[in-house]
Amino acid sequence: MKIENEATGCLSRRDLIIGAGKIAAGAAVVTAGGLTLSSEVMARTAHEYKYVKLDPERVGQIAYENWYKNFCSYAVASGLIEPLRKEVGGPYNHFPLEITRFAHGGVVGWGTMCGTLFGAGVASNLIAGMDGEEITNDVIAYYASTELPLYKPKNAKLDRTPELSRSNSPLCHVSVGKWMKRSGKQFFTAERKDRCARLAADVAMNTTMLLNAWHDGSYEPKHGSQAKTHNMTAQNNCTECHGSNVPTP
Template sequence: MREGGMLTEKISRRGLFRNAGKLAVGAAAMAAMTSGGLAFLSKAEAKGGPTEKWPWPYEKLDPGKTAEIAYNEWYRVFCGAAVISSVFGQLREKIGAPYTSFPIDAFVFLEGGISGWGTVCGSNAGANIISNIIIGPRIAESADGMLMGSEIMQWYSETAMPVFTPSEPKIKAAIPKTISNSPLCHISVGRWMKAANKDLMSPERKDRCARVTASVAYHLTELLNQWKDNTYATKGTIPSKSCGITGQHNCTDCHGSNVPAPPLPKSL
């Protein structure tokens, strides 16, 4: 990577991201023509234990109820585990096994972008875990689990968040909404903190993250219900397909106007 990029493309950033999204749809169509998945990785075969038969049984859930559970669970197990708990907790009651054997609470570590490192927002990680466990990995029957997780991250990045307001919020004042343009915790939380002028330990920041968690749980449940009804048509994409490197499409957000070009294969 060349050095020297600048974080100065403030105005064009959104536009680039949105245009890149359109490109990515084309890339997804290309991907659908291949063996279903990341074309830079070879097709793999499944083996596995008794819970590695997909899809896992699923019954439609109420998105609003799921979001309320996720909101409240945030205050117990934080973003990633709260999303998992909101869906798998209900499925434990409705269906039982195999959901009863999944260690939901172990995923508390997704908080703060994995142990406070600010990488992927835990609510995105939790949503991907759910969609890929229920629908299965792309090496099994369908790539829809991966594509649904990717769709959640795209939606998360483009949406003024949080979109969900709980029925009994712990913070009564309005919570500002911000667009992260990123699935990463550091950028999502940082942009909100700047807009709200609230610190990381503030009750408002915590409630914002609880509401983002609930928002993701709500939308994920909508998509899972569509999938259950056989009406799910994924908007998910594999960004690296059209980039030549794993990443998002809003390159200038970190690189500025001097976006480095990765080594490309002769066929591109």
């Protein structure tokens, strides 16, 4: 199923390449349903950042270790981009990975979108151009619907198997809060950090698997458009804020 974003149907990279071929170069634009996109801008990503298939385990281990350097968002973005610097090089060497760091803690601690998903979004949109939006959408759906963390790191910082929890939401506050309730651990603990580092590995690995399928031409987006489904931008856990299912603080 193809994502249609909040303002109009979106174009895949393939659509853009086809569209760009039909129009003159220079100030050429591709228009779809009232939205004007710069084909020049979109084509740049597609041409510069080549992808080679990566080993999800390798990506996961880098993400786990890098969580302890710069937290969740950087962990996932660097989990993908560090090996691409080695395998492909070129523009990946100049991409300023450190700009992903601020999304830690749901963006400088505000508890909104889990930083791992920003990292996944940055990496997949860098690699796959506009197709990265569908990949990001699928990674978010995986995150919200899966009991995490699953990853078992080599040289774990903490010799302990973390509790599993399903967030039913991409929000850091909700995801971490449910895990804290399940585990009985507070936020500023080694156990919570270990949980988030392992979860970063899970998100990085899921993103890698989707990108590998995309590279092979076998990727089919699964998750539909949130905005079209709800007639506004929204998550799917409506009754956790609206209705009788509101958690106590």
